[in-house]
Amino acid sequence: MVQDSQLRKGVLDLAVMLVLQHGEGYGYELNRALAEAGFDDLGDATIYGTLRRLEQSGWLQSRLVPSTDGPARKYYALTTAGRRRLTEGMTQWNELVSVMRSLEGLP
């Protein structure tokens, strides 16, 4: 769905945080949620790297949860700063969409 890699890269941080806004999730869950939403050819390394970067930025936090079918799973959740960042980012995104729509409607 979202084919332009540069465009996709620009919104990936927001997309990941949107997936996590309603609760924590682990890597593969995030992969599937993003794929179902239309980010269907994102590499696992790209998503994992994004999670690491957002965590290092203080916008996500993680915890390990025991799993009986393999290594402990790392669950990610938004921090308070992350929620603030998501709100700001979505405001900017909506403004951008509004500007693009108005440009699109120009004769």
Next chain:
Amino acid sequence: MERIGVGDALPGGVAVNMPPSGVSSYASQVGARLKGLPSDERREVVDDVQQRLVDMGITSWDEAVARLGAPVAYADELREAAGWPRPGIPKWPFVVAIAMVLGVVGGVLVQKATAVPKDYPLRFVSSMVALPASLAGSVVVMPDRTGEPVVIGFELKNDGDRTVRLDLLQRFPGASMQDGSVVVGSESDPPLWEPEARVFRMTDPSKLTFTDFDDPSGADLAGFTIEPGETVVLQLRGPIRYCIDAPDGAAVGDRVRLNTTIDDEQRVITGAELTFPLDDCS
């Protein structure tokens, strides 16, 4: 965050299953590619990648490569997405590195042209600092035991006391730093050669002299002295075949010539020719 690795007992006494060996190998290879990251962080990445592969239902090396690409590609993509800087030695062409060496020489000669004895050390240091950062990146390609070229980086440093230090940087597979030297190989897999750091002491502030730097293999590297206006010939010799990145079209036995543009007004150096024996690296 408390780290829990594979094989550790989790809180509550739940055992962590070991992932399939192919999965562990894949994750380890990803970690190995991430040189430059702190070791704790690399270990965490290896654990995370293992966990992600298991969650995806991947059970073998082949399956991991088929779905995620080679570990090297995964690690590079991860590094970019995470915003981690790329480490390592820039693989600049050898002639560029030599040009930088000449920059050092030029700096020394500038010192000679302008030096005031009282403040010589300070001026020397300042000129060296002003040179392109630490000169990491000169490249010598040497064949390893399989005949494959191996890149060894050289780094020229000034320790602030008329000493130019030439260190071999780690690029050899399995190389490690021990007591300031680069050690290659192990008891079961002895190295082809054992590079070590060498120190060249400047005996005369008016010129830069490289002498008596023996290779542990027994080969000699010819010393050289550079004086203002002198044509410089640097020759590497010995049983070890030194192979360098040659210009396009160069053949075995050719000599690589490097002409530098020197500002004669500054009386730095009027020209230089660096000559290396080219050998067949195959």
